[in-house]
Amino acid sequence: MKRVTVVSALVLLAVGCGQVPAAPRASGVEGTTVVDGGCPPARDAPPCPDEPLAAELRVTRAGSDEAVVTVTSGEDGRFRIALAPGDYTLHAANLAGTPLPVAQPVDVHVDANRFATVEVSFDSGIREAPTPPG
Template sequence: MRNLTAVLALVLMAVGCGQEPAAPQDSGVEGVTMVDGGCPPARDAPPCPDKPLSARLKVTRAGSDETVVTVDSGEDGRFRIALEPGDYTLRPANLAGTPLPIARPIDVHVVANRVTVVEVPFDSGVRDAPSPPA
């Protein structure tokens, strides 16, 4: 029985060795997805504050369209993605699937044993009204 247990343990260890290692939990990127205030233009009104936006982030290796991982930020806009060291592009999209709000891709560099912090700004498309001529 001991020999059978030893053989099973060796087989399980060998099978486990064939798996790809998981991304280290202490390397990656974290941050927040935000959308500009999007208030309708009003003369002499203070700007509306940015607010968190739940969004989808597709992560690709820099210079590639191959997806490494896709995550959704929370309702508070926060996200954390464990990644191996290297260069990546975050490709943000709003969860509504509408043209607005929109965000541009962001290139990030992940260093071993560090977390790169980013803010992903979304544009609501609302613009300030031009000031009337004097």
């Protein structure tokens, strides 16, 4: 019991003197992976809304092909990846392993003590049918 009292007193003394360093803030990238609505829009109808898509995200340093980390976004498309400050590229792939939907790489800059926010958009490949002549 005496040992606990001494340790507690030392902690309180250090806190009171401002000697306990503040916890460092994290940095990285967060966002969502989405796919276009996947339905061909009618000529007079608004476009289909984007939908969340679980996807694999491979993160590389800008200009490199070597993965820093690979994660999977949730079913709701959300992801949060802790990264050191710097420039990165997100390479996204659908979990089905099929050619579509497909996403282009996304470049992102991560500042110290901040999370950059990005949306990774997948193209479903579905297009509006051309209007017949006449």
